[in-house]
Amino acid sequence: MHRLTKRDESLLRVVLGSLLDGVAAVDAKGTLLFINDAMARLLGFRVSAELPDLCLLDALARIEAFDENGRKLALDERPLMRALRGEPVVDAALRMRQPAQGREYDVLNSAFPIFEDDGTVAMAVIRMRDVTEQRRAMQALRVSEERYQYATLAIEAMIYDWSLVTGQILRTDAIEKIIGWSPREMEATRAWWLSLVHPEDIEELVSSRREAFEARAERSEAEYRIRHRDGHWVHVSDRFLALYDPEGKPLRVVGSVVDVTREKAAIQALADSEQRYRSLFENASDIVALLDTEMRIVSINPAVEAILGFSPASLEGRPFSDIVARETSLQPGTFEVEARPRDPARSVTLEVRANTLLDGRGRHIGLHLIARDVTERKLAEARQMLLVRELQHRTKNLLAVVQSLATNTLRNSTSLAQAHDALIGRLHAVATAQEFVTAGGGGAPLRALIEGEIAPFPGRTNISGPDLIVSNAFAQTFALVVHELVTNAAKYGALTSPKGKVELTWSVGQSESGEQAFRFAWTERDGPVVAIPRSAGFGRKIIGLLGQPTLNFAPEGLHYQVEVPMTELTP
Incomplete structure (x- = not known):
């Protein structure tokens, strides 16, 4: 095994000491040789100087280690022990726990054996990278943007040694993983490296280094983009120690130099996600609100001002019950609630969808609400229900009228043919009245009712009177009365003669009691001599449906007159 000179060892200590990763070396027995x-x-120590002369294995034994599946590792299974047995281990992801301090953290643990010439293990080098904050950042991103999932970022660092005296730079092989160039293919100069830096970043990079040297800063850091061998840009974090x-x-x-492209992408993705949510939040036509566990408004979008009249700033920090009925119980789900707008004269109904907000550990931290103004919809539903009830009421009344007409017509007819003609005519009168009632919405035009009944006799009738809109009930009865008068005139009266005529007049005036009254008169002329009927049939009963009419069977023609209070005509 090659032995380092003191100078090389000193240089190595400086290099290793500048690393953010934890690095240590032990001999074959686990005795500590070096630690940064x-x-x-x-x-669990503040600095390496606090470490006593101990076996690194003893220090590791006080710390529990768990693999990615949560299985606790025995000391013999850990990377350092495997390296001491001659087995290299690269970036084992471990969860470390220090029971005495109650501390837990995540690391990437590598260990490499160094062999004697005879093949036996002389020493081992162990590296640990604390990735706890990185894991937490990824977890925060998953919570904020549930659609995205990122694996733990495994970062390889390139170590470089730049001599400002010679201008030469030595770089480790890890550079190839970052920018695709191996150290053998690279020029060992700063100018070559700067030629790869993004044009928008180079001025700031050079300036920050110059300022660090002028301030005699021992440590400095810069982030910039550098071009990969295949042409794409890589974000790197460049940290150094200056002598x-x-x-x-x-x-x-x-x-x-560490590749931080993924971290940058994650931060940008989070920023983009927040921007998208903010855009939806600000521009939504529905009220969007976040409430804390005490149901106070943390944030609320501008739609609340358009719907309820409150500015968002005026509501933040206030209980949500300030803008809804106080008895409202806010629970996850969909429900309707009466709101309390700024203008107390207004009535607003909200349809609310509430969802539980959870933090990264699944704990309840509040509610997310989307509230839609359904006031118009509720009013439309109420109007529709009113119309349905009105239609039911009218249908029942109409059926009662038809039943009464059919029963009395059959009872007072001498034959089925006579009953058929009379019933058809009367039903036609009712149908005509219903057409006007339905078309008018708020009542029926009196003149149109009369014209509809006398239409079969053009030129034989004269009508005169003001335009009036009458109630639905009055229109139906009045149509039957006019129909009976027309039918009687066509069968027995003035309309049986080619020269016969009928005059219909109506007016509004004061009755003897002083109330406003409607007066209607039917007068026949130039028909056959009128004889007083021997008996009163069902038709006479129909004519008597309105008020207390007077009938005059004068020889020159029938005269009918009736007076009805205007209150009965009003829609």
């Missing part, structure tokens, strides 16, 4: 500060901290002469002139820089 990073390894000392991983073993100066007594005058403060830098002599040598020992450092490490």
Whole structure:
């Protein structure tokens, strides 16, 4: 085995001491030969100088180790012991636990044997990289962006030794994994390295190094992009330890370069995810809110101002019950709640979807709410229900009218043919009234009702009166009355004669009691001589449905008149 000179050993100690990874060397019996500060901290000491003269195996024995499956490893199964048996181990992922200190952390543990000339193990070198924060960052990313999952980042470091006296730079083989060039293919100069640095990063990199040297800084760090051999850009973290002469002139820089492309991508992905969520959050037309475990508003989007009139800033930190009915119980699920807008005269109904928020350990930390304004929908549903009930009511009334018409028509008819004609005519009158009632929405036009009934006798009738909109119930009864009068005139009265005419007039005026009243008159002229009927049939009953009419069977023609309070006509 080649023996290091003191100078080489000193240089090696400087190089290893600058690493962020923990590095230690032991002899074949496990006795500690060298350990850097990073390894000392991983073993529970502040710096390597605090370590006593002990066997590294004893120090490791006080720390429990678990593999990726959670299985506890015996000391004999750990990388250092395997290296002492001649077996190299590269980046074994372990969970370390120090029971005495209650500390747990994750490491990538490598161990390599160094052999004597006769093939026996002379010593072993162990390296540990603390990846605890890296694992935590990945876990945070998974929580924030559930769609993305990242494996643990395994980072290889390139070690370099830059002599500012000669300008030469020595680099380890790990550089090939980072940028695709092996040390044998690279120029051992800083100028060659800078030629690969991204044009947008080179000025800041050179400036930061110059400022570090001017400030005689022992340690410095820079992040920049460097071109891979295949052309793509690699993000690297470059950390170094500088050595100066007594005058403060830098002599040598020992450092490490680590590929942090994945970390950068993860950070960017998290930023992009947050930006996408923020964009949706800010521009959503529904109210989006985050509540803590006490149901206080942590954040709420601008939609709340359009829907309830509150600015988002005025609601943050306030209980959610300030903007909804106080008896509302907020639980995961979908439910409707009456809101309390800023304007107390307004009424707002919200449909709320609530989901539980969990932290990385699955613990409840609040609620995520999406609340949609369904006020118009609820009003439309109420109007629809009202219309359905009105339709049911009208249908029942109409069926009762039809039943009464059919029963009385059959009872007062002398033959089926007579009953058929009378019933068809009366049903037609009802149907005509219903058409006007349905089309009008808020009532039926009186003039149109009359014109519909006298339409079969053009030029034989005169009508006169103001335009009135009457209630649905009045329209239905009035249509039946006019139909009976028209039918009687066509069978027995003025409309049986070619010269016969009928005059229909109506008006609105004051009754004897002082109330507003509707007056309607039907007068026949130039028909056959009228004789008083011997008996009153069902038609007479229909004519008497409105108010208390007067019938005058004058020889020159029938005269019908009725007065009805306007309250019965009002829709």
